Amino acid sequence: MKRFLVLVSLLLVFAVGLSITTITMTSGGVGKELEVLYAQLKEFMKENPDIVVTVIPMPDSSTERHDLYVTYLAAGESDPDVLMLDVIWPPEFAPFLEDLTKDYEYFELDKFLPGTVKSVTVDGRIVAIPWFTDAGLLYYRKDLLEKYGYDHPPQTWDELVEMAQKISKAEGIEGFVWQGARYEGLVCDFMEYVWSFxxxxxxxxxxxxxxxxxxxxxxxxxxxxxxxxxxxxxxxxTYMEEDARRIFQAGNAVFMRNWPYAWSLANADDSPIKGKVGVVPLPKGPGPDGKHAATLGGWNLGINIFSSKKEKEAAKKLIKFLTSHNQQLYKAINAGQNPTRKEVYNEPKLKEVNPFMVELFDVFINALPRPRTANYAEVSDAIQRYVHAALTKQMTPEEALAKLEKELKLLLGQ
Amino acid sequence: MQKNEPKVAFWMLLPAILLISVIAFFPLFKTFYDSFFSFSLNPRFPREFVGFGNYIKLFNDSRFWASLKTTLIFTVVSVALETVLGLMIALVVHQEFKFRGAVRAAMLIPWAIPTAISSQMWRWMFNDQFGIMSRLYEYLHIIEPGTPILGRPGLALWAIIQVDVWKTTPFMALLILAGLQLIPEQLYEAAKIDGANMIQRFFKITLPQLIPTIAIALIFRTLDALRVFDVVYVMTRGSVGTETLSVYNRVLLMDRAFTSASFGYGSALSVIIFVLISIFAIVYIKSLKLKFD
Incomplete structure (x- = not known):
């Protein structure tokens, strides 16, 4: 009898131990991102006592995250189970990501912004679920535009130049800051000019x-x-996002091109420009083809193909939770990251805290993806090198684009 | 007893040999081997033997030649400056003076800070808007106000060399100081009796006696400089003509790991870096007549 009891209790311990699944996920730590995620995970684990989630924080730079994933996936590691993926990576990492096509209904992808769903679709397969989205925006100083008699923010690039020249000269500050260093951000900025023209x-x-x-x-x-x-x-x-934001936030520039995250920081209590900032779509290019254009950014959640079946099931639950209506609202309000579900934009609470997200809804749904090719990393590297060479006057723009064309054709086998 | 000695020595060396084989020789030979294949870390690309194909492609790659040139300029200039400055500093701190110990310790701080951190610090100091180095150079009329030092072809490489010199001169000084302390005092006393002045004593005694130490220091520094990565990657990511061989290799091995069959190509570049380093090492050893026994 005693022996039987021991056996039963052992089996019980074993069963309980078996039923708990531990999964790992990666996450960025920009601004309040990580803090918000920990709060969300606490709730998730309360709802799902059989799942334990540990977070692997990632470096801020997208390039560094990419290098880490290459190392994990090339080694066939089953950790991390849930990967936070930049919007440009799905085609590259697709062979290492769990196919989620048949879970379209489970994740309610029909309720997501179509552009974000397109970004996670590779050759007709869904390989990740959109978590939050991004688009390039124009930040401007409301107070300065008013002071110099402008009653509206710039609609065209020419207007921006005129306003920036006048105000920056009179105030002794910079006119317009953006991201021109040789890195992924330069491709985002460059694409916006090219599209707007x-x-x-x-x-x-x-x-x-x-x-x-x-x-x-x-x-x-x-x-x-x-x-x-x-x-x-x-x-x-030489500037990346944060270099530009520091100058703008210190009150040393009239205009800035940046992502939505800069809004809550520019309006934080310790910001010298709190309450003096406006956000609008980036200006239109000249001529009849000129239009407003924003580069699509954002991050998705994918599942490591090397994870066990059980871990994959737990990972799906976690992704469904994190991309649910309520959690997206919570993230948008607390971390300033844009929802990927359409209906979240109708929430009055969102409009109250981050009004620009609601007002600029059109910008977010119309944001354009960077060139979609399986060897995007190489395409991006080529664009970065030639555009940067032109910006630093090592080449004329004609020469740079002619060479870029030649190299891209070679890379894409044309 | 005498008979047994080689046997004992063998067994005592064995663990070290095994360890070095696993952590050094195996990766080295694997890289050599891989450089003859076209393959990717992405299984979508088949692994194919291409012979010297990767090397032929490399020698026709203008980006390779540009990064080779940058690497050589960086190496020659930074190592030369570090050696001269290191020698001067070592001679100073070899003298007796108050707080010598404190000065010797303080001198090592730049060397003690991880390069990724100090490079980031310098990147900010070279910022065109709030960088203190930019202000200093403007004040000295070396640059025009508003010049982005790290965004100017020509200037950026010199800024990187400057950071490397700042960081590694203490290492040179420390090695040379150790060499100085080995020179017997009697040599100087004898020279003084023979009437040799300070300059003669430096060139006839100090320098020749220091040659083996300087040679070792040179080898260390040159090998490090030829594979420089962190300081360049953090400060400019290889833009405006600052791309070194290792920075280019990151593009091949990391950016392209899954997107094209360039892993063998990157391995070929790794082999070239290895060969380059070997050539430098051999030239130093031969020309400075070093003996390793």
Missing amino acids: GSDVLDDNGNVIINNPKAVAALQFMIDLIYKYKISPEGVT
């Missing part, structure tokens, strides 16, 4: 079309911002 890098069929007069004009305009109009400091060729 009515052109693109690849056409709908994937053919390289970057070497055309409109794209040259767009690149020339970026160069002119620095050397001709002198509204951007020459140092933008």
Whole structure:
């Protein structure tokens, strides 16, 4: 009898131990991102006592995160189970991600912004679930525009140049700061100019079309911002997001191109420009093809293909929880990261805390993806090198785009 | 007893040999082997033997030649400056003076800070808006106000060299100081009696006696400089003509690990870096007549 009891209790302990699944996930730690995630996970584990989630915090730079994933996945590691993936990575990492196509209904993907769902679809397969989205925006100083008699923010690039020149000269500050260092962010900024001037890098069929007069004009305009109009400091060729934000937030620039995250920081209690900032879509390019354009950013959650079946099931539950309506609302309010579900934008609470997210809804649903190719990393590297060479006057824009075209055609086998 | 000695020595060396084989020789030979294949870490790409294909492609790659040139400029200039400055500093702190111990310890601080951290610190100090180094150079009329030092072709590489010199000169000074302490005092006394002045004593005694130490220090530094990565990657990510061989290799081995069959190509570049380092080491050993026994 005694022996039987011991056996039963052993079995029980074993069963309980077996039923608890431990999964790991990666996450960024920009601003309040990590703090918000820990609060969310606490709730998730309360609802799912059989799942334990541990977080592996990742470096801030997207490139460094990419290198870490390459190391994990190339080694066939079953950890991390849930991977936080940049919007540009699904085609590259697709062979290492669990196919979620048949879970379309489970994750309610029909309720998500179509652009974000497109970004996680590779050759017709869903390989990740959109977590939060991003788009390039124009930040401006409401108080300064008012002071110099402008009753509306710039609609076109020409207007921006005119306003920035006048205000920056009179105030002795910079006119317009953006991301011009040689890294992924430069591709985002460059694409916005190219689109707003009515052109693109690849056409709908994937053919390289970057070497055309409109794209040259767009690149020339970026160069002119620095050397001709002198509204951007020459140092933008070394700036990333945070370099630009520091200058803008210190009150040393009239305009800034940045992502939504800068809003809550610029309006924080210790910010010198609190309450003096406006956000609008990026200006339109010249001519009949000119339009407002924003680069699509954002992050998705995918599942490691090397994880065990049980871990994959737990991972799906976790992703469903994190991308649910309520959790997206919580994240949008507390971490300032844009929801990927359409209906969250109708929440009155969101409008109250982050009004620009609701007002600029059109920008977020119309944001355009960077060139979609399986070897995006190489395409991006080529764009970065030639655009940066033109911005630092090592090449003319014509020369840079001609060389870029040649290299892209080689990379894409055209 | 005498007979047994080689046998005992063998067994005592064995663990070290095994350890080195596993952590050094195996990866080295694997890299050599991989450099003859076209493959990717992504199983979508088949592994194919290409012979010297990767090397031929590399020698036709203008980006390789540009990064080789940058690496050589960086190495020659930074190591030369570090050696001269290190020698001067070592001679100073070899003298007796008050608080010598404190000065010797303080001198090592730049060397003690992890490069990734000090490079980030310097990146901010070279910032065009609030960087203290930018202010200093403007004040000295070396640059125009508003010049982005790390965004200017030509200037950026010199800024990186400056950071490397700042960081590694203490290491040179420390090694040379150790060499100085080994020179017997009697040599100087004899020279003084023979009437040799300070300059003659330096060139006839100090320098020749220091040669083996300097040679070792040079080898250490040159090998490090030829594979420099962190300071360049943090400060400019290889833009405006500062891409070194290792920074280019990161693109091949990391950015492209899954997206194209360039892992063998990257391995070929690794082999070239290895060969380059070996050439430098051999030249130093031969020309400075070093003996390793």
